Amino acid sequence: MTTRALFRFQIAAALLLAALFALPHGINAVREKPQALIRIVTTDDGHYHARVKAALLGRYGEVGNGVTGGETVAKSSAPALVELLVGILFGWTGFHAPQVILLLTVLLTPLVVFPLVRLLRLLPLPDAYALFWGFLYILTFLGPLQKPVNMSLSLPFTILALLLLFKARKERTFPWILGSGIVLGIAPHIYFWSYTYLWAFTFFFFVFQFFQPTSEEKKGSIRTLLLVAAVTIIVASPFFFHLITASRSDPNFSVTAFRSTLIHSRGVESPVRALLLFGLLISSTLLAWKRRQDSSWIFPLAAVFAAFTAMHQNLIHGFILSFSSHYYPFVALSALLATAFAWELGKNSWLRIPITLIGTLFLLAGIWDYRSAWDIARGEYYVRDIQHLKPALTLLDDGKRETVLTDKVSAHMVTAWTDDDVVYTAYIKHLFIRNEEYAERYCLSEFFEPSGPDFTWLGSEVVERKEPEKIAERAKFFENVCAPILKDPSEALRRYNVSLILWNERLRPNARPTLPGIEIMEQGDGWSLWRFPVRE
Numbered sequence: 001m002t003t004r005a006l007f008r009f010q011i012a013a014a015l016l017l018a019a020l021f022a023l024p025h026g027i028n029a030v031r032e033k034p035q036a037l038i039r040i041v042t043t044d045d046g047h048y049h050a051r052v053k054a055a056l057l058g059r060y061g062e063v064g065n066g067v068t069g070g071e072t073v074a075k076s077s078a079p080a081l082v083e084l085l086v087g088i089l090f091g092w093t094g095f096h097a098p099q100v101i102l103l104l105t106v107l108l109t110p111l112v113v114f115p116l117v118r119l120l121r122l123l124p125l126p127d128a129y130a131l132f133w134g135f136l137y138i139l140t141f142l143g144p145l146q147k148p149v150n151m152s153l154s155l156p157f158t159i160l161a162l163l164l165l166f167k168a169r170k171e172r173t174f175p176w177i178l179g180s181g182i183v184l185g186i187a188p189h190i191y192f193w194s195y196t197y198l199w200a201f202t203f204f205f206f207v208f209q210f211f212q213p214t215s216e217e218k219k220g221s222i223r224t225l226l227l228v229a230a231v232t233i234i235v236a237s238p239f240f241f242h243l244i245t246a247s248r249s250d251p252n253f254s255v256t257a258f259r260s261t262l263i264h265s266r267g268v269e270s271p272v273r274a275l276l277l278f279g280l281l282i283s284s285t286l287l288a289w290k291r292r293q294d295s296s297w298i299f300p301l302a303a304v305f306a307a308f309t310a311m312h313q314n315l316i317h318g319f320i321l322s323f324s325s326h327y328y329p330f331v332a333l334s335a336l337l338a339t340a341f342a343w344e345l346g347k348n349s350w351l352r353i354p355i356t357l358i359g360t361l362f363l364l365a366g367i368w369d370y371r372s373a374w375d376i377a378r379g380e381y382y383v384r385d386i387q388h389l390k391p392a393l394t395l396l397d398d399g400k401r402e403t404v405l406t407d408k409v410s411a412h413m414v415t416a417w418t419d420d421d422v423v424y425t426a427y428i429k430h431l432f433i434r435n436e437e438y439a440e441r442y443c444l445s446e447f448f449e450p451s452g453p454d455f456t457w458l459g460s461e462v463v464e465r466k467e468p469e470k471i472a473e474r475a476k477f478f479e480n481v482c483a484p485i486l487k488d489p490s491e492a493l494r495r496y497n498v499s500l501i502l503w504n505e506r507l508r509p510n511a512r513p514t515l516p517g518i519e520i521m522e523q524g525d526g527w528s529l530w531r532f533p534v535r536e
Contacts, residue, residue, distance in 0.1 A: 001127040010113050013135050017110035021146055025102060035387045037417070038098040041146065045098075046412025047427040048148040050219055051080050052097040055087020057419060058070055064089065067411075067432060069403060069421040069496060074244070074431040077256050079239065081189035082149050093453045096397075097416050101148040109145055112138060112156035122166055123296055125340050129250065137336050141329050143370035149483060154191040155329055161187060161198050165205065165228065165420040166299060172224045181228045185235020193326040196313070201306035202229065217295075252432040259438065259462050260430040263320040270325075274312065280358045281308050284338045287351040300334075307334035332366050333405045335359040386413050388526040392502060393417040395529060405493065405532075406502040416504065423496055431484050435462055436481050440492055443482035446504070447489050448511040455479050490515065501530040 001009075015409045029036040040046055050066035062069075063084045064076030090100045113134060120130035144151035156477040161183045168180040184202060187195035206225045212218045245254050284304045308328050314320045339359030342352035366473035389410060396404065396418040403421045404414050411422040424445040428438060439458060459475035460466055485492045493515075501513050506526040513530050522529045 001131075006117075006127045006131065009131055010117055011200055013113045013131070013138075014110040016275070017113065017138065017142075017145075018106050020142065022102075022106045023308075027220065032387045035390045037387055037390050037393075037413070040386070040412055040416075041097075042143075042151070044147055046416060046425060048083065048150070049097040049101065049412070050415035050425070050427065051076075051083040052086050052101060052148075053415060053419075055084050056091050056097060056100065058087075058097070060084060060087070060090060063083060065416055067422060067425055067427055068431070075250070075435050077253075077260055077430050077432065079188060079189045082153055086149075094236065101152075105146060105148065105152045109156060111153045112145070115160045117154065119159060119163045119166065122163075122170075123299065123337070123341055123344060125344050128342070129340065133336055133340050136363065137333065140332060140366040141370060143372055144329055147366070150191050150194075151329060154194045157183075157187075157190065157524050158194045158198060158330065159333070162201065162303075165202060168228055169205070169221050169224055172220050177224060177227050181231025182235055184228065184232040187240040188236050191331050192243065192283055193310075197306055197310045197327060197330040199232075200309045200313075200399070201302050202232070204302040204305040204309075205298065208302055212291075212295055212298075246432070250432050252434055255462070256430065256432050258464055259435075261282075263318075263464050266315050268312065268315075269320065273331075276358050276361060277304075277308050277311060280304055280335060280338060283351050283354045283358070284342075287342060287346050287349060287355065290349060290351070291345050294345060297341065300337040303334035303337045307331045328366060328369070332362045335362040364492060386410065386504070386507075388506060388524070389413055389502075389504065391524045392522070392527045392529055396420050396500070396502070402499045404495045404500045405444060405498045407431060407449075407504055407508055408442075409507060410502060410504040411445070420500070423498060429461055435478075439478040439481045440485060441520065443478075443485050443494070443499075444489055444492055444496065447486065448513055449508060451511050452486065453482060455476075455482075498517050498532055501532055503528045503530065 023242070024041070025038055039051075047066075051063050052066075054060075054062045054066040062073045064078065064080045065073050068074055086100060086104065095103075116134040116137065117130045120134055121127060123130075125243065140146065141155065142150070145155060146152060161180070164176065164180040164183055168176040184195075184198055187198050196462050202225070206222070206229070209218060209221045209225065214219075233362075259271070275466045281304050284301055288301045291297050307327065307330055311331060336359060339356050342349075342355040342359075346352035346355070386409065393413060396402075396414060397420075399419060401419055401421070403423065404411075404418075405423050406414060408425050411425040414420055414422050415425065424441040428441055438461075442458055443453045455475040455478050456471060458478050459471040459473070462474055500521075503511065503513055504527055513528075515532065517533045518530045520528055521531050
């Protein structure tokens with residue numbers, strides 16, 4: 001395949017991806033006209049939209065939060081560098097967060113084709129095979145690639161980082177060393193699962209250099225990777241300094257960690273997945289040993305070792321940080337690299353059979369796990385019954401910053417499309433706040449619902465393991481915390497500076513704001529907006 005033909009195929013693939021990413025939103029615009037709003041299609045959309053919104057409005061110190069206001073804005077346990085950069089770059093446009101994110105997803109994310117194909121060609125892999133394997137991987141993770149920020153921006157970033165590291169080791173020139181070190185260094189500021197995989201990869205990529213025959217190339221590669229590591233540590237140091245400082249000084253650090261699903265365990269989350277990954281590691285190691293005279297084995301084998309280590313890091317330090325399933329795109333990427341390597345350099349070796357089978361299983365499992373990507377065009381969205389809120393959101397986006405009380409689903413729309421804050425969304429669990437405040441905010445958002453707050457669910461959010469007795473204990477504690485609020489929420493509403501109440505009548509048909517002093521401001525089809533006096 002000529003260089004020009006390969007470039008044209010990549011352009012075509014990127015355009016096809018852009019069309020696939022834009023298609024469901026185009027269908028939505030036609031279906032929902034004139035109330036068309038960009039749909040929230042995953043559980044994460046509202047979280048990232050809120051953070052991007054804060055940056056777009058110039059509230060740079062609040063980007064990690066994006067949900068709550070107040071005199072002292074609660075910090076977040078999650079890094080937000082991408083959201084900050086997006087806000088700085090696009091703040092001048094006047095666009096809302098969902099619009100900016102959609103533009104980036106449609107125009108920027110499809111370009112992942114280029115670094116991925118380039119990476120596969122460097123293995124080395126023939127152009128046609130590189131294009132085939134790369135596009136297959138992207139189609140497998142079409143769903144995650146539509147998620148705002150993570151994975152739509154962080155997954156292409158990870159692939160770019162691998163490519164830069166490969167080039168730095170090969171070229172051994174200052175620009176490649178500096179560029180690779182900077183990218184690896186800012187990775188912790190972006191996404192936990194990206195940077196831990198990348199750093200594990202870099203570690204094994206460095207270690208495996210020592211298994212090469214002694215030569216000037218080997219010495220040069222080792223020196224190069226040491227320089228890359230030095231740049232990486234310098235760039236990443238502010239992130240770890242902030243993390244260590246927060247862990248030692250913030251009294252809410254530990255409770256936030258548990259709410260964010262930090263579990264003490266040295267167990268294996270998925271025995272089947274662990275066994276398959278271990279089989280891939282062993283078979284890839286044996287094949288690399290047989291082809292040890294060819295240094296191209298180092299890259300795919302480092303990827304497999306990195307995936308296995310990242311997935312099972314809790315065996316070393318004893319913590320499960322959220323869920324290892326977040327690593328799945330990187331596991332599949334490692335399996336893809338190993339499979340491509342086996343087919344190109346494992347000819348006449350039986351080892352490419354188990355490698356191919358395991359790699360195929362990981363990709364097929366990814367297609368199944370993320371099959372919802374193909375459901376989006378049919379209107380099967382995570383968040384429903386929200387398009388009718390457009391007139392209310394237009395009223396709220398008036399340049400005056402206020403705090404709105406609404407249900408946790410509608411709250412995502414408020415933080416995405418307006419300049420206002422809300423009392424509660426599911427993202428609140430990741431902020432450095434007390435469990436009592438977390439419960440109060442939730443109970444306020446459920447106050448007008450006749451069935452009231454679900455304390456069992458709330459209790460399950462703040463325990464390390466889903467043990468019934470622990471959940472019941474926390475549920476009882478939260479019930480006591482919320483008792484005064486459920487009796488009379490006025491004091492809590494004023495404490496959280498609530499001045500507006502948005503009632504989504506379609507989503508909560510049985511609820512109705514009934515409080516002394518509140519008065520209806522506007523009412524539309526399936527919604528109403530109420531004014532609550534901040535001061536008596």
